[in-house]
Amino acid sequence: MKVTVYTKDGCQPCRATMRWLNERAIPFEEKYTGDPANLAEAKAFGYLGAPVVVFVPAPGESVSHWYGFRPDMLDVVAHAMGKTEKTKGAA
Known part of the structure; x- marks a missing residue:
């Protein structure tokens, strides 16, 4: 099983998504859309907002x-x- 989260700077929904995953110890790969290759991957799913979660x-x-x-x-x-x-000690 694999979770990928495409993020951008200053994105509160991105932070909330990653916090939610971290609180449950769910591993994920973060891909920053400031990198043109990552942005192209995220856009290929048809979304213009962030985060894009796969x-x-x-x-x-x-x-x-x-x-x-x-x-x-x-x-x-x-x-x-x-x-x-939620994992022990998660906020």
């Missing part, structure tokens, strides 16, 4: 993607990874 459950399975801070979609990721509870 969840790949397993090779060959359907990829889920969305933009913005979406706790409902993040819950789907958490359930798939078996990490629905």
